[in-house]
Each structure stands twice: as structure tokens, then as C-alpha cells.
Amino acid sequence: MATMRYREALNQALREEMTRDERVFLMGEDIGVFNGAYKVTNGLLDEFGERRVRDTPISENTIVGMGVGAAMLGLRPVVELMTINFSLLALDQIVNHASHIRYMFGGQVSVPLVVRMPQGAGHQLGPTHSHSWEALYLHVPGLLVAVPSTAADAKGLLKAAIRDENPVVFIEHEYLYGQRGEVPDGEDVVVPFGRAAIRREGTDVTIVGISRMAVTAEKAAALLSEQHEVEAEVIDPRTLRPLDLDTILASVRKTNRCVIVEEGWPHGGVGANLAALIQEQAFDDLDAPIGRVTGADVPMPYAKNLEQIAFPHEPDVVDAVLATFRDM
């Protein structure tokens, strides 16, 4: 085990996979000479050279599209988009092309492409630069979607993503880049897609936290235990497609209560989807309506005081959990 930051764990994953497999190469804006807007690709240009670490112009749709083409011919492109906000410019290539090509062409070809990008609010970047889009990509059949919240998962899931035959939307988080965590040694330690992590065991309520909100959920669980004698079980799904629904259902069957925490908007959110799945499968096990804690239903404001109330913090999670105990 080594302790490292989330961004360093990602860097290691890229380095190891590039060393392991000559077909893996990187493309993105300012990933080379500038070493990456968030320094995830730090040092990789020096190490692997311009053939494999490619600085691109600001042309999101086209660089993702080139990743699609290269992947169709058997390469393993890893495209970095500077932030998830700019992936909206590449939606056409991600949705109309990357995710559909295998199906539409009758399974003749696959698109082993990884599109990596960070998301999240909290840095006062205003409406165009603060999105959380896991719900958007979750919506699309044909994509795999990863939302790692720890350094170990960042590394293990990225390695799994690169090795997978499917197009993967790999969602990192700006806040998490600087967070440290233990990362297991070993170049072949991958975290498989579709396995949730139980971050904390508990008997009273299940809290599902997505992306950075897995961390928020864990902190909220500590508060619930200290201040309210509520023992929450915290689940981090880690990937949304495939989704480890079984682990979530098993927990809900034990606790009979569930709260889902995400940073994105409420309408059509991950929580909305998950709540539907849980009530379909485990309605009789629920003692209270499923709670959702989401980002506020507004474009993200710049002003710090407004931004802080526009995405979830621990007290919001605590309140939502306590609400599931109130008499209906």
C-alpha cells in the first residue's frame, strides 16, 4: 500500500497501462507541455513522447471522434477533456457515435475508448464550469460510466476502463484530485466495473453517495452516529453502468431506509433513477419514501454564498436521513 493523491493514482494508472500496452495513447487539451489542467498527465509527455501524449487544439467533438476512429481500428485511446462541462461539445461523438457504433453495425466492431474528465462544483466557476453530468451519461446505453471517489478506485477503475472493450465515460472530480488515499501496490490490481463498495456498515439506513458525494455521505454518516444514534450504511456504487444494484438492494433490505446523494440536478438524476429501481425491487422492504439529496435545481451561481447552498453538504444528508425516520 502506498498513500497518494487521487490525481497521482490516475497518473500511475495511465503510466502503467501505457507501459503495459503499446496501443494505449493519450489525447487532450494541454495534457502534454502544460502537464494537464489538473496535472493528471504530469510527466507523461517527457516519459512517452509526442506520439503517445498528444496535445490537441480546442476541438472537443473532433478529438473524441478521432478517439472513436482510432479505437475502431484497435488502438486504446484515452481522451482527456479538460472538464466535463466541455464534454457537452463532444456529446455527438460520445452518444451518436461511440455508444451506438457497435450496436448499429451489428456487433462487427467495438469502440474501446476512454473519455476522462473531472466534474463538480465548489470552486466558484459559475454556470458553465460547474456541472455534474453522471446522470446524463448514465442515460446512454452502450456507455460504461465510472465515478471513482477514492484514490484506489481512481487507479483501479481507470486501469479496468482502459482494458475494457467498451467506450467508457470516466468521471473524475475536481475536489477529489487533491485528496489522499491508500492505493494497493501491483500493476495488475484493477477494480472491476459493477462492484459497489460498502464504505461503512450500518443497520439503520442506507446512504448511496455518487462521485464526491460518496465522501460527503461518509462524513454525514459519522455525524449521524455521533449526534443522532443512527448507524448508516454507506454505499459507493463506483460505476453507474454497470450498476451493482444487488449490493444496494441487499443493504436496503437490511436497513429498510434509503437516501441517495448526488451533486447533479434532481430532475432525471441518478437518485431519481435509483429510487425507481429500488422501489421496483424492494418496495415491501421500505419503511419510508426514498430520500434524495441533490444539487439545487438551478444553473450553478458564481457567488460563494449561493454556490455553497446549491450543492449538498453533510447537514443536508443528515436532514434527509432524519426525515426518513419521521412519522409519515
Next chain:
Amino acid sequence: MADHPLPEPDVAREWFEAMLLIRHFEERAGEQYARAKVGGFLHLAIGEEASMVGTVRAMRDTDYLISTYRSHGQTIARGTPPGKVMAELFGRVDGLCHGRGGSMHMFDLPRRFMGGYGIVGGNLPIAAGFGLAADYLGNEDATVCQFGDGASNQGTFGETMNLAALWSLPVVFMVTNNRFGMGTALERHSAVTDLQVKGEGYGVPGMECDGMDVVDTFHVTTEALRIAREERRPVLVEAMTYRFRGHSMADPEEYRTKDEVEEWRKRDPIITFGDRLVAEGVITEDERAELDATAQQAADDAVAFADASPVPEPGSLYDDVYVLGGQVHGWYSVDERGAGVRRGEDIGGEGHR
């Protein structure tokens, strides 16, 4: 670049004042960022003042200007009180956008500053839309759209050039070529580095101006606007400029040498223009120092104004997401975080501007 004579002394002096004000504003903004009064990303335009002032002074008040996330200077040049720009950087209610947009998203409708946009290349189609509106309405309003060299690689660039030319729209596209898109040098991001020709294949002729020279920028933009307005067709102007500071405040600037920056600093648009004004007897050295002090004071006043302005009310979080006119019945949004249900029919005055 032609050697243009100076304009009338009052005019020349005013251009100088405007550039000084932008420079001091930007320096103060940078300081306030270091003091954490300003958050988010802060992109300063120090070095690019002539390309802003020269352009804006060539425009009519009725023309539209649209720009990027690097546009404090354009708003100020357009006449927005600097305090309102600074208050926006501070995230306060008296900011241009009441603290909603921040540094990257300025907007001043009365002065026809139609926005700074955070998405690279996002403003180009919108600019053509302003041109379309002017054409549709049959008026004389022209649009100037500023964007960076890096933005010329975005798909919207080619798509916008084509449509603006095809539909003969009165838009001046100005690429402010400051040699870098973030940390990527022009030669590493664009196959064609002579950016003024990038529109030609789409039917948009190019022109070039010295973006370090306010007079040249003024003259070239004046001609470009004439073509757009009178001949009803788009023009692409390449303004050669340079940013003296990093891309944003978080830029270690490892992609360029100090020598290169120093070389360009010799062409500082404010120093060179000031020197010229003194040499041609428009102002004395003493007056130059006074104008500088006045601009500095104005920037300080902007900081004081911003600091005195309150932060937005928490209850204003949901204001202005929609135009709530009562014509739609149903739930606009459902917020699980406790702010309550927003229904179309519940439009009390409360909370809505």
C-alpha cells in the same frame, strides 16, 4: 500596419485613459484574487488593452460586442462602471450579473455588451445570431465578436464563418491572437498560423491589425465595421497581441520563456502609446503621471465599491431561472433540498426581479 496619425488630442487622451483604467483594474483584480476576495478562474488581459479599446472606440453605441471569459476590459471600455465589474468578481449583488456569473460571465445589456462566455468558441454562433437579427430587422447595428486564437480551432468557428458569409451578416469577427491557447502555442495548435486567412475558404475575407497599437486597431476595426455595415458581409480581423500574465491566475507559465515575455513587454500598448502622446505633445510627462494616478484611483474605488456591496440573499438562489409569466401551469422545478416546489402559477412578487 500603416502609420496612422493620432486622432484629435481629446480623443487620443481618452483612449489612453481607458487603457490605463483597464490595466489598473486588472492589476487590482489580480491582487484581490490573491486576497481571496475574488474566486473561481480569473483571466487577466494585461497586454491586450489596445485590442479592446481600439476596437470598442471604432464601434457605435448601438453596435453589439460579444467576447469571452477574458472580458473585464471590454465591459469597462464599453462604459460599464468599473465598480460593477469588480463587484461581479467579488460575487456581490451590485455586480453586473448580481454575482451570478463571475469573472468569466460579464454582461451589460444597456451598453450592448452581450456577454463574456466561458465556453471556448461558444460565442461565435451567438454573434452571427446578432447579425441575423440585425439583418432580419433591417437595421444598421453591427456586431463585433472577439475570441482567441485557440477558439479558431473549434467547430463553431468554421460553421459560423460559413453561415455568416452565406447569409451576408454584418459581423466583424476579431481573433485576438495572443499566441497561446492556455499553455499551447499557436504553432502547436493551429496548422494555419496566419489566422486572418482562416475565414477565406468560407468566404470571409481577413484583415490584420496591430493589437498592441490602439490607433491601428481603431483604424482596421473602423474599416471592418464599415464593410460589415455597408456592404453587409462578415470580416475576420486578426489582432496581433500578447498577454503578459498567465492564462489564468493558476498558470505556472512553463510553456514560454521569460525572455519572450520581456520582448513583448517592450511593445506594451500603454507605454508605447503614452510615449507617443508625450512625443507628439498631446500630454506632458506630468499629465501622463496624473492620468495614471487617476486611473489607479478609479480602480481602487472599484475595489471599495465592490467590498461595500452585500452578498446575494440566499433566497435569491432560484431567481431568474425562468421567466415566470403564469402562462404555464405545472411544476417548473422540484427541489428535494427543501427550497420547495416552484410552480408556474405561484408567481408572487416575492423573490423575483
